[in-house]
Structure formats: C-alpha cells, structure tokens
Amino acid sequence: MVGKTYALYRKDYHSELRTRYAVNSLAMFIIVAISVILFSIGNEQITQSLTSGLFWVVIFFSAMSGLARAFVSEEERGTSLLLHLIAAPSTIFSGKLLFNLILVFCMNIIIAVLYTALFDAFIIRNFALFAVSFILGNIGLAVASTIIAAIISKAGAKGTLYPVLSFPILLPLILTSVQLTLYSNQGSSFADAKFELAIVLCYDVIMLTGSFMLFDFVWKD
Amino acid sequence: MKNKYLFGGLIIVIFLGFMAYLFTQSNIKYESDFAKVMKEQKVVKATGSWVKDKSYVMDIQNRVFSFYMEDADGHQMKVVYNGSMPNNFASAQSIVVTGEYKDGCFQATNILTKCPSKYEGQNVQAVKTSNL
Numbered sequence: 575m576v577g578k579t580y581a582l583y584r585k586d587y588h589s590e591l592r593t594r595y596a597v598n599s600l601a602m603f604i605i606v607a608i609s610v611i612l613f614s615i616g617n618e619q620i621t622q623s624l625t626s627g628l629f630w631v632v633i634f635f636s637a638m639s640g641l642a643r644a645f646v647s648e649e650e651r652g653t654s655l656l657l658h659l660i661a662a663p664s665t666i667f668s669g670k671l672l673f674n675l676i677l678v679f680c681m682n683i684i685i686a687v688l689y690t691a692l693f694d695a696f697i698i699r700n701f702a703l704f705a706v707s708f709i710l711g712n713i714g715l716a717v718a719s720t721i722i723a724a725i726i727s728k729a730g731a732k733g734t735l736y737p738v739l740s741f742p743i744l745l746p747l748i749l750t751s752v753q754l755t756l757y758s759n760q761g762s763s764f765a766d767a768k769f770e771l772a773i774v775l776c777y778d779v780i781m782l783t784g785s786f787m788l789f790d791f792v793w794k795d
Numbered sequence: 796m797k798n799k800y801l802f803g804g805l806i807i808v809i810f811l812g813f814m815a816y817l818f819t820q821s822n823i824k825y826e827s828d829f830a831k832v833m834k835e836q837k838v839v840k841a842t843g844s845w846v847k848d849k850s851y852v853m854d855i856q857n858r859v860f861s862f863y864m865e866d867a868d869g870h871q872m873k874v875v876y877n878g879s880m881p882n883n884f885a886s887a888q889s890i891v892v893t894g895e896y897k898d899g900c901f902q903a904t905n906i907l908t909k910c911p912s913k914y915e916g917q918n919v920q921a922v923k924t925s926n927l
Contacts, residue, residue, distance in 0.1 A: 776814040
C-alpha cells in the first residue's frame with residue numbers, strides 16, 4: 575500500500591511537472607492577491623487581526639484555485655478508469671492526499687514568507703506556536719480540499735462548485751487558524767491558545783477519518 | 796468491512812462532541828486585580844466597582860461613555876466604552892467589563908452590571924408583618 579501510494583504521488587508529481595497547471599495557477603494567484611492587498615493598503619497602518627485574516631483569505635482562495643486539479647485532471651484526461659483497475663480506493667486517496675499536502679505546504683510557506691517580508695504588522699513573535707498551528711491547519715486544509723475535489727470531479731461547473739462546497743467545511747478551520755495566527759503574532763503562549771489548537775487537531779482527525787470512510791463511496795460510482 | 800465504518804463513525808462522533816465542547820469554551824479570563832490588567836494588555840473580563848466620587852463623562856454625540864473603576868485593593872483605572880450608559884449602572888454593586896488595557900485606559904467592548912436583587916427574603920418577611 576505504501577509503495578503504491580508513493581508511486582501514485584510520483585505519477586502526479588511528474589504529470590504536474592509536465593503541465594505545471596496547479597503550480598502556475600497557485601503562483602499567479604498568490605502574486606496577484608498579495609500585490610492587490612499591498613497596493614490597496616498603501617501607507618495605511620493595519621492591525622494584526624486584519625493581517626492574520628488576510629493571510630488566511632489568500633491561503634483559502636489559492637487552495638481553491640489549485641487543489642481541485644488532483645481529481646479533475648484524472649476525469650479530464652479520462653484516466654480515472656485505469657486508476658480504478660490498478661489500486662484500492664484508500665490507496666488512491668492517500669496518493670492524492672500526499673501530493674496535495676506537499677503542494678499546500680509549499681504554497682503556504684511561500685505565502686508566509688511573503689507576508690513576513692511585505693507586511694509590517696505580520697511579525698511572528700511566537701514561532702513554535704505559529705509552526706504547530708500552521709502544520710495542523712495545512713493538514714486540515716489539504717485533507718478537506720482533497721475529498722471535496724474527489725466529490726466535484728464528476729460534476730459539471732467544477733470551478734464554481736469547488737469553493738462553494740469547501741466554504742462551509744473549511745469555515746471552522748479557517749476561523750480558528752485566523753485566531754491562532756493572531757495569537758502567534760501577538761506572542762501569546764501555548765497556554766493561551768490551547769483551546770484553538772485542540773479544535774484544529776479535532777478537525778484534522780474528523781476530516782481524515784471521514785474522508786477515508788467516504789472516499790470508497792465517492793470513488794466506486 | 797463493517798467494523799471499519801463503525802469504528803470510523805465512533806471516532807468522528809467522539810471528536811465532533813469534543814470540538815463542540817471546545818467551541819463553547821471561552822478563552823477570556825476573569826481578572827479582579829487591575830494591576831495585572833494594566834500590565835498584561837490582553838482581552839480580559841475585569842471585575843470591580845464604579846468609583847462614584849470621580850467624574851464620569853457621557854458623550855451622547857460620539858456615543859462614548861467613560862468612568863473610573865476600582866478593584867478590591869483600591870487600584871483605579873479609567874474605562875472607555877463605545878456606547879451608552881447601561882440602564883441600571885448607577886445601582887450596580889459590581890461591574891464586569893470585557894476589553895483590553897490600551898493607551899492609558901481600559902477599552903471596553905461590553906459592560907455587565909450586577910444589581911442588588913429586588914426580592915430578598917428579609918424584606919418579604921417585613922412586608923408581611925407590616926400588612927398584618
């Protein structure tokens with residue numbers, strides 16, 4: 575299973591390198607969104623809570639623009655039947671999840687670096703708290719967006735359906751992550767953020783078990 | 796195969812319950828020592844009483860209400876609240892303000908007043924005897 579998962583990841587990685595569809599759309603979105611925010615702020619002094627909110631707005635919409643590719647590309651190229659033949663549903667989901675996880679981590683690290691470089695109010699004062707909340711938030715984002723991508727891949731009007739379906743599912747994660755980012759920017763300790771960290775951890779566990787259970791039904795169709 | 800769904804469903808239910816419980820928990824702590832409130836500079840619920848000797852300002856046009864509060868040890872601080880003065884403010888025994896100490900005064904987002912109860916056992920007894 576692990577070998578097949580890795581092989582699926584390698585397949586996605588190589589086909590991504592050939593087309594660079596997801597990477598390009600992610601990069602374009604990040605650059606456009608951050609520069610628009612920067613231009614509109616100008617010389618204005620913005621608060622820390624606003625910056626951490628904007629940070630997750632950019633993350634949410636860039637995830638929406640790039641992560642649906644995992645399953646949509648299989649449907650578009652008509653290769654999903656072949657995947658049915660060669661691997662079990664849970665293996666396929668693990669492979670796609672691994673690819674999306676790596677994509678989400680690369681994307682969010684770039685966004686975080688750009689934010690620290692470009693925004694005066696975005697200063698990470700408690701780096702350990704930021705790292706923990708960042709990793710937990712990214713795992714939740716990757717899992718949720720992978721299962722939603724699988725659900726919408728067979729539907730028409732994928733581009734609109736994806737953010738619409740993702741929004742209610744990702745809302746608790748985004749709200750708590752905004753709060754956690756704010757805490758790490760204010761330099762609060764782990765004790766202050768323990769409720770939020772526990773909420774994000776619960777969210778990750780729920781999404782992981784839920785998506786591995788439901789993927790069988792989504793995929794067998 | 797069936798066990799997988801049972802087990803997974805159980806995990807989801809347990810963690811959903813835990814998450815719902817966590818969502819109801821508030822991170823805002825009660826603080827009755829104003830020296831700590833002034834030093835820590837984070838959102839707290841400060842409890843104390845209104846200093847009636849010091850002047851209070853009710854700016855109706857800008858809807859800003861400011862007054863002085865005092866804790867049990869006699870520390871005083873100025874509280875600024877964006878809104879009108881609560882109705883039963885003058886008769887309050889103690890006040891709970893939610894907010895953050897910033898720029899030399901406490902910026903309150905919410906004021907709760909604790910009033911003496913109208914219905915006290917002794918009074919009822921007194922009324923009864925007077926009626927007889």
